Amino acid sequence: xxxxxxxxxxxxxxxxxxxxxxxxxxxxxxxxxxxxxxxxxxxxxxxxxxxxxxxxxxxxxxxxxxxxxxxxxxxxxxxxxxxxxxxxxxxxxxxxxxxxxxxxxxxxxxxxxxxxxxxxxxxxxxxxxxxxxxxxxxxxxxxxxxxxxxxxxxxxxxxxxxxxxxxxxxxxxxxxxxxxxxx
Amino acid sequence: xxxxxxxxxxxxxxxxxxxxxxxxxxxxxxxxxxxxxxxxxxxxxxxxxxxxxxxxxxxxxxxxxxxxxxxxxxxxxxxxxxxxxxxxxxxxxxxxxxxxxxxxxxxxxxxxxxxxxxxxxxxxxxxxxxxxxxxxxxxxxxxxxxxxxxxxxxxxxxxxxxxxxxxxxxxxxxxxxxxxxxx
DNA sequence: AGCATACGAGACACGAACGTCTCATCGATT
DNA sequence: AATCGATGAGACGTTCGTGTCTCGTATGCT
Numbered sequence: 001x002x003x004x005x006x007x008x009x010x011x012x013x014x015x016x017x018x019x020x021x022x023x024x025x026x027x028x029x030x031x032x033x034x035x036x037x038x039x040x041x042x043x044x045x046x047x048x049x050x051x052x053x054x055x056x057x058x059x060x061x062x063x064x065x066x067x068x069x070x071x072x073x074x075x076x077x078x079x080x081x082x083x084x085x086x087x088x089x090x091x092x093x094x095x096x097x098x099x100x101x102x103x104x105x106x107x108x109x110x111x112x113x114x115x116x117x118x119x120x121x122x123x124x125x126x127x128x129x130x131x132x133x134x135x136x137x138x139x140x141x142x143x144x145x146x147x148x149x150x151x152x153x154x155x156x157x158x159x160x161x162x163x164x165x166x167x168x169x170x171x172x173x174x175x176x177x178x179x180x181x182x183x
Numbered sequence: 184x185x186x187x188x189x190x191x192x193x194x195x196x197x198x199x200x201x202x203x204x205x206x207x208x209x210x211x212x213x214x215x216x217x218x219x220x221x222x223x224x225x226x227x228x229x230x231x232x233x234x235x236x237x238x239x240x241x242x243x244x245x246x247x248x249x250x251x252x253x254x255x256x257x258x259x260x261x262x263x264x265x266x267x268x269x270x271x272x273x274x275x276x277x278x279x280x281x282x283x284x285x286x287x288x289x290x291x292x293x294x295x296x297x298x299x300x301x302x303x304x305x306x307x308x309x310x311x312x313x314x315x316x317x318x319x320x321x322x323x324x325x326x327x328x329x330x331x332x333x334x335x336x337x338x339x340x341x342x343x344x345x346x347x348x349x350x351x352x353x354x355x356x357x358x359x360x361x362x363x364x365x366x
Numbered sequence: 367a368g369c370a371t372a373c374g375a376g377a378c379a380c381g382a383a384c385g386t387c388t389c390a391t392c393g394a395t396t
Numbered sequence: 397a398a399t400c401g402a403t404g405a406g407a408c409g410t411t412c413g414t415g416t417c418t419c420g421t422a423t424g425c426t
Contacts, residue, residue, distance in 0.1 A: 021284060023413060034374045036416090044415070097280060101204060132358070138342045139334075139351045146333030147326060154325045168322045175315070175358055206383060217404045219387090227385070 005041055008033075009055050012048060017090040020097065024048075049098055050108075056095045057110040059088055064117050074125030079170045081118065082148060086166050089152030092145070115141055140173075147173055188224055191216075192238050195231060200273040203280065207231075232281055233291075239278045240293040242271055247300050257308030262353045264301065265331060269349050272335030275328070298324055323356075330356055 011031045015022050022030075024045060028038040042048040067080035085092075099107055115138075122140040125131035131140075151169045154160040160168060194214045198205050205213075207228060211221040225231040250263035268275075282290055298321075305323040308314035314323075334352045337343040343351060 019284075024415090025413080034376095035414095036375080037373060039415070040372080045413090101202075135351055135354060136343070139337060139347075139355070142333050142337045142342060143330060143355050146329040150325050150329030151322075154322060159321045159325060160319070164319075164322075168318055171318060172322070172326050173355075207385095208383080217406095218384095219405080220403060222385070223402085228383090 007031075008038075008041060009051055013052055013055060013091050013094075016052070017094050020094050053095055053099075053108050054110070056088070056092055057108065057114060060085065060092065060114050063088060064114070069117060069121045070124070074121060074128055074130045075174050077121055078125070078144075078174060079166075081121065082144070082170050082173070083166050085148055086152070086169070089148045090156075093149040093152070096145075096149075118144060144173060190214075191221075191224060192234055196235055196238060196274050196277075199235070200277050203277050236278055236282075236291050237293070239271070239275055240291065240297065243268065243275065243297050246271060247297070252300060252304045253307070257304060257311055257313045258357055260304055261308070261327075261357060262349075264304065265327070265353050265356070266349050268331055269335070269352070272331045273339075276332040276335065279328075279332075301327060327356060 008031050012027050015027050015030045019026075024038060025035050027048075028035045031038070038048075042051060063084035064081065067077060067084045069077050069081060071077065118141045119137035122131060122137040126133050126137070147169045151160060151165045155162045155165050191214050195210050198210050198213045202209075207221060208218050210231075211218045214221070221231075225234060246267035247264065250260060250267045252260050252264060254260065301324045302320035305314060305320040309316050309320070330352045334343060334348045338345045338348050
Protein backbone atom coordinates (compact mmCIF):
# COMPACT_ATOMS: atom_id res chain seq x y z
CA UNK A 1 0.00 0.00 0.00
CA UNK A 2 2.73 2.42 0.95
CA UNK A 3 4.49 3.86 -2.02
CA UNK A 4 8.07 4.73 -2.46
CA UNK A 5 8.59 8.45 -2.73
CA UNK A 6 10.02 7.89 -6.18
CA UNK A 7 6.96 5.99 -7.40
CA UNK A 8 4.83 8.71 -5.88
CA UNK A 9 6.63 11.28 -7.97
CA UNK A 10 6.13 9.09 -10.98
CA UNK A 11 2.38 8.89 -10.67
CA UNK A 12 2.20 12.60 -9.85
CA UNK A 13 4.06 13.27 -13.08
CA UNK A 14 1.64 11.02 -14.94
CA UNK A 15 -1.46 12.70 -13.56
CA UNK A 16 -0.21 16.23 -14.03
CA UNK A 17 0.92 15.42 -17.55
CA UNK A 18 -2.61 14.39 -18.40
CA UNK A 19 -4.20 17.35 -16.64
CA UNK A 20 -1.86 20.11 -15.45
CA UNK A 21 -4.54 21.59 -13.19
CA UNK A 22 -5.09 18.44 -11.16
CA UNK A 23 -5.58 19.15 -7.48
CA UNK A 24 -3.51 17.69 -4.69
CA UNK A 25 -6.46 15.45 -3.88
CA UNK A 26 -6.62 14.02 -7.38
CA UNK A 27 -2.91 13.36 -7.33
CA UNK A 28 -3.19 11.61 -4.00
CA UNK A 29 -6.13 9.49 -5.16
CA UNK A 30 -4.27 8.52 -8.30
CA UNK A 31 -1.35 7.38 -6.17
CA UNK A 32 -3.69 5.40 -3.94
CA UNK A 33 -2.96 7.47 -0.86
CA UNK A 34 -4.75 10.18 1.05
CA UNK A 35 -4.19 13.88 0.74
CA UNK A 36 -2.74 13.97 4.24
CA UNK A 37 -0.08 11.43 3.37
CA UNK A 38 0.79 13.31 0.22
CA UNK A 39 1.36 16.36 2.38
CA UNK A 40 3.58 14.32 4.65
CA UNK A 41 5.85 13.59 1.71
CA UNK A 42 5.74 17.04 0.13
CA UNK A 43 5.15 20.14 2.19
CA UNK A 44 2.86 21.64 -0.42
CA UNK A 45 2.09 21.94 -4.07
CA UNK A 46 5.18 24.07 -4.64
CA UNK A 47 7.43 21.49 -3.06
CA UNK A 48 5.86 18.79 -5.17
CA UNK A 49 6.39 20.73 -8.37
CA UNK A 50 10.00 21.42 -7.43
CA UNK A 51 10.54 17.74 -6.82
CA UNK A 52 8.92 16.97 -10.16
CA UNK A 53 11.28 19.43 -11.77
CA UNK A 54 14.18 17.52 -10.29
CA UNK A 55 12.68 14.29 -11.55
CA UNK A 56 12.31 15.69 -15.04
CA UNK A 57 15.88 16.88 -15.07
CA UNK A 58 17.13 13.52 -13.89
CA UNK A 59 15.11 11.71 -16.53
CA UNK A 60 16.26 14.03 -19.26
CA UNK A 61 19.83 13.70 -18.12
CA UNK A 62 19.48 9.94 -18.20
CA UNK A 63 17.98 10.16 -21.68
CA UNK A 64 20.97 12.17 -22.88
CA UNK A 65 23.31 9.67 -21.31
CA UNK A 66 21.50 6.82 -23.01
CA UNK A 67 21.68 8.70 -26.31
CA UNK A 68 25.47 8.89 -26.01
CA UNK A 69 25.47 12.45 -27.35
CA UNK A 70 29.23 12.61 -27.71
CA UNK A 71 29.66 9.47 -29.73
CA UNK A 72 29.56 8.89 -33.44
CA UNK A 73 27.94 10.94 -36.13
CA UNK A 74 26.26 14.06 -34.78
CA UNK A 75 23.15 13.52 -36.87
CA UNK A 76 22.81 9.99 -35.56
CA UNK A 77 23.29 11.28 -32.04
CA UNK A 78 20.45 13.75 -32.56
CA UNK A 79 18.30 10.89 -33.73
CA UNK A 80 19.09 8.98 -30.56
CA UNK A 81 18.34 12.02 -28.43
CA UNK A 82 14.91 12.42 -29.97
CA UNK A 83 14.16 8.74 -29.60
CA UNK A 84 15.20 8.77 -25.95
CA UNK A 85 13.45 12.02 -25.06
CA UNK A 86 10.21 11.32 -26.88
CA UNK A 87 8.58 9.38 -24.02
CA UNK A 88 9.27 12.36 -21.75
CA UNK A 89 7.64 14.87 -24.04
CA UNK A 90 4.33 15.30 -22.26
CA UNK A 91 5.93 15.52 -18.86
CA UNK A 92 8.50 18.04 -20.00
CA UNK A 93 5.77 20.13 -21.60
CA UNK A 94 4.05 20.28 -18.23
CA UNK A 95 7.23 21.43 -16.52
CA UNK A 96 7.85 24.10 -19.13
CA UNK A 97 4.39 25.61 -18.85
CA UNK A 98 4.65 25.38 -15.08
CA UNK A 99 7.94 27.25 -15.22
CA UNK A 100 6.30 29.83 -17.43
CA UNK A 101 4.17 30.86 -14.44
CA UNK A 102 7.11 31.49 -12.16
CA UNK A 103 8.87 34.79 -12.00
CA UNK A 104 11.70 35.07 -14.48
CA UNK A 105 15.10 34.42 -12.96
CA UNK A 106 14.14 31.82 -10.40
CA UNK A 107 14.13 28.87 -12.74
CA UNK A 108 15.94 25.73 -11.82
CA UNK A 109 19.61 26.04 -12.80
CA UNK A 110 19.59 22.43 -13.94
CA UNK A 111 17.92 23.42 -17.17
CA UNK A 112 20.92 25.39 -18.28
CA UNK A 113 23.08 22.32 -17.98
CA UNK A 114 20.68 20.24 -20.05
CA UNK A 115 20.44 23.00 -22.63
CA UNK A 116 24.20 23.17 -22.74
CA UNK A 117 24.51 19.43 -23.34
CA UNK A 118 22.16 19.53 -26.30
CA UNK A 119 23.59 22.76 -27.67
CA UNK A 120 27.05 21.19 -27.43
CA UNK A 121 25.84 18.35 -29.61
CA UNK A 122 24.65 20.74 -32.28
CA UNK A 123 27.87 22.73 -32.02
CA UNK A 124 29.84 19.56 -32.48
CA UNK A 125 27.85 18.82 -35.60
CA UNK A 126 28.64 22.28 -36.89
CA UNK A 127 32.31 21.91 -36.14
CA UNK A 128 32.36 18.58 -37.92
CA UNK A 129 30.70 20.16 -40.92
CA UNK A 130 27.50 18.14 -40.67
CA UNK A 131 25.18 20.94 -39.58
CA UNK A 132 24.71 24.33 -41.13
CA UNK A 133 26.24 27.17 -39.19
CA UNK A 134 23.66 29.86 -39.90
CA UNK A 135 21.32 28.42 -37.27
CA UNK A 136 22.61 28.86 -33.73
CA UNK A 137 22.93 25.86 -31.43
CA UNK A 138 20.65 27.62 -28.96
CA UNK A 139 17.90 27.88 -31.55
CA UNK A 140 18.36 24.29 -32.67
CA UNK A 141 18.06 23.22 -29.05
CA UNK A 142 14.89 25.22 -28.66
CA UNK A 143 13.53 23.72 -31.88
CA UNK A 144 14.32 20.22 -30.67
CA UNK A 145 12.21 20.73 -27.55
CA UNK A 146 9.42 22.33 -29.54
CA UNK A 147 9.25 19.61 -32.17
CA UNK A 148 9.34 16.78 -29.66
CA UNK A 149 6.45 18.19 -27.67
CA UNK A 150 4.56 19.10 -30.84
CA UNK A 151 4.92 15.55 -32.05
CA UNK A 152 3.64 14.21 -28.74
CA UNK A 153 0.56 16.43 -28.91
CA UNK A 154 -0.04 15.59 -32.55
CA UNK A 155 0.07 11.90 -31.70
CA UNK A 156 -2.27 12.39 -28.76
CA UNK A 157 -4.75 14.21 -30.99
CA UNK A 158 -4.48 11.59 -33.68
CA UNK A 159 -2.94 13.86 -36.29
CA UNK A 160 0.24 11.83 -36.48
CA UNK A 161 0.66 8.09 -36.11
CA UNK A 162 2.54 7.15 -32.97
CA UNK A 163 5.01 4.97 -34.83
CA UNK A 164 5.93 7.87 -37.13
CA UNK A 165 6.47 10.35 -34.32
CA UNK A 166 10.21 10.00 -33.88
CA UNK A 167 10.91 9.74 -37.58
CA UNK A 168 8.86 12.83 -38.44
CA UNK A 169 10.53 14.82 -35.72
CA UNK A 170 14.03 13.77 -36.61
CA UNK A 171 13.54 14.17 -40.33
CA UNK A 172 12.24 17.70 -39.98
CA UNK A 173 14.83 18.72 -37.46
CA UNK A 174 17.79 17.18 -39.22
CA UNK A 175 16.58 18.16 -42.64
CA UNK A 176 16.72 21.70 -41.43
CA UNK A 177 19.91 21.45 -39.51
CA UNK A 178 21.89 19.33 -41.93
CA UNK A 179 23.93 21.17 -44.49
CA UNK A 180 22.74 20.82 -48.02
CA UNK A 181 25.91 19.06 -49.20
CA UNK A 182 25.33 16.36 -46.60
CA UNK A 183 21.97 15.37 -47.98
CA UNK B 184 -12.44 56.21 -21.15
CA UNK B 185 -14.99 53.83 -22.54
CA UNK B 186 -13.44 51.20 -24.73
CA UNK B 187 -14.70 49.53 -27.80
CA UNK B 188 -15.40 45.86 -27.24
CA UNK B 189 -12.76 45.09 -29.83
CA UNK B 190 -10.08 47.14 -28.08
CA UNK B 191 -11.14 45.49 -24.86
CA UNK B 192 -10.48 42.10 -26.40
CA UNK B 193 -7.15 43.35 -27.62
CA UNK B 194 -5.89 44.40 -24.20
CA UNK B 195 -7.28 41.21 -22.66
CA UNK B 196 -5.26 39.26 -25.20
CA UNK B 197 -2.18 41.30 -24.32
CA UNK B 198 -2.51 40.78 -20.60
CA UNK B 199 -3.27 37.08 -20.80
CA UNK B 200 -0.41 36.58 -23.23
CA UNK B 201 1.96 38.02 -20.67
CA UNK B 202 0.45 36.10 -17.77
CA UNK B 203 -2.07 33.39 -18.62
CA UNK B 204 -3.31 33.23 -15.03
CA UNK B 205 -4.32 36.87 -14.82
CA UNK B 206 -7.56 37.37 -12.92
CA UNK B 207 -10.61 39.10 -14.29
CA UNK B 208 -9.77 42.05 -12.07
CA UNK B 209 -6.28 42.41 -13.51
CA UNK B 210 -7.66 42.26 -17.02
CA UNK B 211 -10.22 44.93 -16.20
CA UNK B 212 -7.62 47.19 -14.59
CA UNK B 213 -5.34 46.81 -17.58
CA UNK B 214 -8.19 47.88 -19.83
CA UNK B 215 -8.90 50.85 -17.61
CA UNK B 216 -12.38 49.65 -16.63
CA UNK B 217 -13.89 48.04 -13.58
CA UNK B 218 -14.56 44.39 -13.07
CA UNK B 219 -18.29 45.04 -13.20
CA UNK B 220 -18.06 46.59 -16.64
CA UNK B 221 -15.92 43.75 -17.86
CA UNK B 222 -18.66 41.38 -16.75
CA UNK B 223 -21.19 43.49 -18.63
CA UNK B 224 -19.29 42.85 -21.83
CA UNK B 225 -18.47 39.19 -21.21
CA UNK B 226 -20.68 37.04 -19.04
CA UNK B 227 -17.73 35.34 -17.40
CA UNK B 228 -14.21 34.15 -17.84
CA UNK B 229 -15.32 31.38 -20.14
CA UNK B 230 -17.15 33.78 -22.41
CA UNK B 231 -14.10 36.02 -22.52
CA UNK B 232 -11.84 33.16 -23.47
CA UNK B 233 -14.25 32.06 -26.17
CA UNK B 234 -14.29 35.58 -27.56
CA UNK B 235 -10.51 35.64 -27.45
CA UNK B 236 -10.48 32.40 -29.35
CA UNK B 237 -12.59 34.02 -32.04
CA UNK B 238 -10.22 36.97 -32.08
CA UNK B 239 -7.23 34.70 -32.48
CA UNK B 240 -8.88 32.86 -35.32
CA UNK B 241 -9.79 36.11 -37.07
CA UNK B 242 -6.23 37.40 -36.69
CA UNK B 243 -4.71 34.19 -37.92
CA UNK B 244 -7.11 34.12 -40.83
CA UNK B 245 -6.14 37.67 -41.69
CA UNK B 246 -2.47 36.72 -41.43
CA UNK B 247 -2.99 33.87 -43.89
CA UNK B 248 -4.84 36.20 -46.23
CA UNK B 249 -2.01 38.70 -46.05
CA UNK B 250 0.49 35.93 -46.73
CA UNK B 251 -1.35 35.04 -49.97
CA UNK B 252 -0.86 31.33 -49.34
CA UNK B 253 -2.07 30.30 -52.76
CA UNK B 254 0.19 32.54 -54.77
CA UNK B 255 3.67 31.98 -56.08
CA UNK B 256 6.31 29.57 -54.90
CA UNK B 257 5.12 27.43 -51.99
CA UNK B 258 8.35 27.93 -50.08
CA UNK B 259 8.04 31.69 -50.40
CA UNK B 260 4.44 31.46 -49.28
CA UNK B 261 5.52 29.57 -46.17
CA UNK B 262 8.04 32.31 -45.51
CA UNK B 263 5.28 34.90 -45.74
CA UNK B 264 3.05 32.87 -43.43
CA UNK B 265 5.72 32.71 -40.76
CA UNK B 266 6.43 36.41 -41.08
CA UNK B 267 2.76 37.29 -40.79
CA UNK B 268 2.01 34.88 -37.95
CA UNK B 269 5.07 35.64 -35.88
CA UNK B 270 3.56 38.63 -34.06
CA UNK B 271 0.66 36.42 -33.02
CA UNK B 272 2.85 33.72 -31.55
CA UNK B 273 2.49 34.56 -27.88
CA UNK B 274 -1.23 35.04 -28.11
CA UNK B 275 -1.74 31.81 -30.01
CA UNK B 276 0.36 29.95 -27.48
CA UNK B 277 -1.98 31.16 -24.77
CA UNK B 278 -5.01 29.96 -26.70
CA UNK B 279 -3.46 26.57 -27.32
CA UNK B 280 -2.62 25.95 -23.67
CA UNK B 281 -6.05 27.24 -22.72
CA UNK B 282 -7.61 24.78 -25.15
CA UNK B 283 -5.52 22.03 -23.63
CA UNK B 284 -7.53 22.43 -20.43
CA UNK B 285 -10.89 21.95 -22.09
CA UNK B 286 -12.39 18.55 -22.58
CA UNK B 287 -11.35 16.96 -25.83
CA UNK B 288 -13.90 17.31 -28.58
CA UNK B 289 -15.31 20.69 -27.69
CA UNK B 290 -12.62 22.72 -29.35
CA UNK B 291 -13.57 25.56 -31.63
CA UNK B 292 -14.24 24.24 -35.15
CA UNK B 293 -12.50 27.27 -36.60
CA UNK B 294 -9.13 25.73 -35.88
CA UNK B 295 -9.75 22.94 -38.34
CA UNK B 296 -10.27 25.45 -41.09
CA UNK B 297 -7.04 27.26 -40.28
CA UNK B 298 -5.19 23.97 -40.07
CA UNK B 299 -6.64 23.01 -43.43
CA UNK B 300 -5.47 26.26 -45.03
CA UNK B 301 -1.90 25.73 -43.87
CA UNK B 302 -1.91 22.03 -44.64
CA UNK B 303 -3.18 22.85 -48.12
CA UNK B 304 -0.17 25.07 -48.63
CA UNK B 305 2.21 22.28 -47.72
CA UNK B 306 0.28 19.85 -49.88
CA UNK B 307 0.54 22.26 -52.79
CA UNK B 308 4.28 22.42 -52.25
CA UNK B 309 4.41 18.64 -52.33
CA UNK B 310 2.34 18.46 -55.49
CA UNK B 311 4.60 21.01 -57.12
CA UNK B 312 7.62 18.97 -56.15
CA UNK B 313 9.08 21.58 -53.83
CA UNK B 314 8.49 19.77 -50.55
CA UNK B 315 9.35 16.23 -49.63
CA UNK B 316 6.44 13.87 -49.46
CA UNK B 317 7.58 11.68 -46.58
CA UNK B 318 6.43 14.31 -44.06
CA UNK B 319 2.66 14.69 -43.90
CA UNK B 320 1.09 18.13 -44.34
CA UNK B 321 -0.57 17.70 -40.95
CA UNK B 322 2.80 17.23 -39.29
CA UNK B 323 4.36 20.14 -41.14
CA UNK B 324 1.44 22.31 -40.01
CA UNK B 325 1.97 21.21 -36.44
CA UNK B 326 5.67 21.90 -36.73
CA UNK B 327 5.00 25.37 -38.10
CA UNK B 328 2.95 26.27 -35.04
CA UNK B 329 5.51 24.75 -32.71
CA UNK B 330 8.49 26.51 -34.25
CA UNK B 331 6.79 29.89 -34.35
CA UNK B 332 5.88 29.76 -30.68
CA UNK B 333 9.27 28.34 -29.78
CA UNK B 334 10.94 31.22 -31.56
CA UNK B 335 8.76 33.72 -29.73
CA UNK B 336 9.70 32.22 -26.36
CA UNK B 337 13.36 32.03 -27.30
CA UNK B 338 13.30 35.70 -28.21
CA UNK B 339 11.52 36.59 -25.01
CA UNK B 340 14.13 34.74 -22.97
CA UNK B 341 16.96 36.30 -24.89
CA UNK B 342 18.19 33.08 -26.44
CA UNK B 343 17.52 34.28 -29.97
CA UNK B 344 17.80 37.79 -31.37
CA UNK B 345 14.43 39.24 -32.30
CA UNK B 346 15.55 40.18 -35.77
CA UNK B 347 16.65 36.61 -36.48
CA UNK B 348 13.42 35.05 -35.28
CA UNK B 349 11.59 34.75 -38.59
CA UNK B 350 14.68 33.73 -40.53
CA UNK B 351 15.64 31.01 -38.05
CA UNK B 352 12.12 29.64 -38.02
CA UNK B 353 11.74 29.62 -41.77
CA UNK B 354 15.17 28.22 -42.43
CA UNK B 355 14.66 25.30 -40.10
CA UNK B 356 11.15 24.59 -41.26
CA UNK B 357 11.87 24.89 -44.96
CA UNK B 358 15.19 23.18 -44.71
CA UNK B 359 13.33 20.22 -43.35
CA UNK B 360 10.41 20.38 -45.69
CA UNK B 361 12.21 21.20 -48.88
CA UNK B 362 13.36 18.32 -51.02
CA UNK B 363 17.07 17.83 -51.15
CA UNK B 364 17.27 18.46 -54.90
CA UNK B 365 15.70 21.87 -54.37
CA UNK B 366 18.48 23.05 -52.08
C1' DA C 367 2.03 -9.02 23.39
C1' DG C 368 3.33 -4.39 23.33
C1' DC C 369 4.74 -0.48 21.05
C1' DA C 370 5.94 2.82 17.48
C1' DT C 371 5.24 4.47 13.13
C1' DA C 372 2.57 5.55 9.23
C1' DC C 373 -1.81 5.89 7.32
C1' DG C 374 -6.90 7.17 6.13
C1' DA C 375 -10.69 9.84 6.99
C1' DG C 376 -12.49 13.85 8.06
C1' DA C 377 -13.04 18.47 10.03
C1' DC C 378 -11.55 23.21 10.09
C1' DA C 379 -9.99 27.75 8.74
C1' DC C 380 -7.97 30.55 5.24
C1' DG C 381 -7.43 32.77 0.83
C1' DA C 382 -8.29 33.60 -3.99
C1' DA C 383 -11.18 34.29 -7.65
C1' DC C 384 -15.60 34.33 -9.40
C1' DG C 385 -20.37 35.93 -10.30
C1' DT C 386 -24.05 38.91 -8.67
C1' DC C 387 -25.96 42.82 -6.85
C1' DT C 388 -26.72 47.69 -5.24
C1' DC C 389 -26.05 52.47 -5.40
C1' DA C 390 -24.11 56.78 -6.47
C1' DT C 391 -22.13 59.40 -10.24
C1' DC C 392 -21.03 61.04 -14.68
C1' DG C 393 -22.06 62.14 -19.47
C1' DA C 394 -24.74 62.49 -23.48
C1' DT C 395 -29.05 63.11 -25.65
C1' DT C 396 -33.35 65.44 -26.09
C1' DA D 397 -32.82 71.38 -17.41
C1' DA D 398 -34.41 66.67 -17.22
C1' DT D 399 -33.70 62.03 -18.29
C1' DC D 400 -31.70 57.87 -19.67
C1' DG D 401 -27.83 54.82 -20.01
C1' DA D 402 -23.41 53.33 -18.90
C1' DT D 403 -19.91 53.24 -15.51
C1' DG D 404 -17.09 52.74 -11.01
C1' DA D 405 -16.79 51.34 -6.50
C1' DG D 406 -17.71 48.16 -3.44
C1' DA D 407 -20.17 44.66 -0.72
C1' DC D 408 -21.83 39.97 -0.60
C1' DG D 409 -22.18 34.99 -1.03
C1' DT D 410 -20.29 30.90 -3.24
C1' DT D 411 -16.99 27.76 -4.79
C1' DC D 412 -12.63 25.52 -4.90
C1' DG D 413 -8.14 24.34 -3.55
C1' DT D 414 -4.96 24.51 0.02
C1' DG D 415 -2.65 23.72 4.47
C1' DT D 416 -3.21 22.13 9.17
C1' DC D 417 -5.00 19.43 12.66
C1' DT D 418 -7.07 15.50 15.24
C1' DC D 419 -8.31 10.88 15.97
C1' DG D 420 -8.98 6.11 15.24
C1' DT D 421 -6.78 2.27 12.94
C1' DA D 422 -3.58 -0.83 10.90
C1' DT D 423 0.90 -2.45 9.97
C1' DG D 424 5.29 -3.83 11.30
C1' DC D 425 9.06 -4.37 14.48
C1' DT D 426 11.03 -5.90 18.96
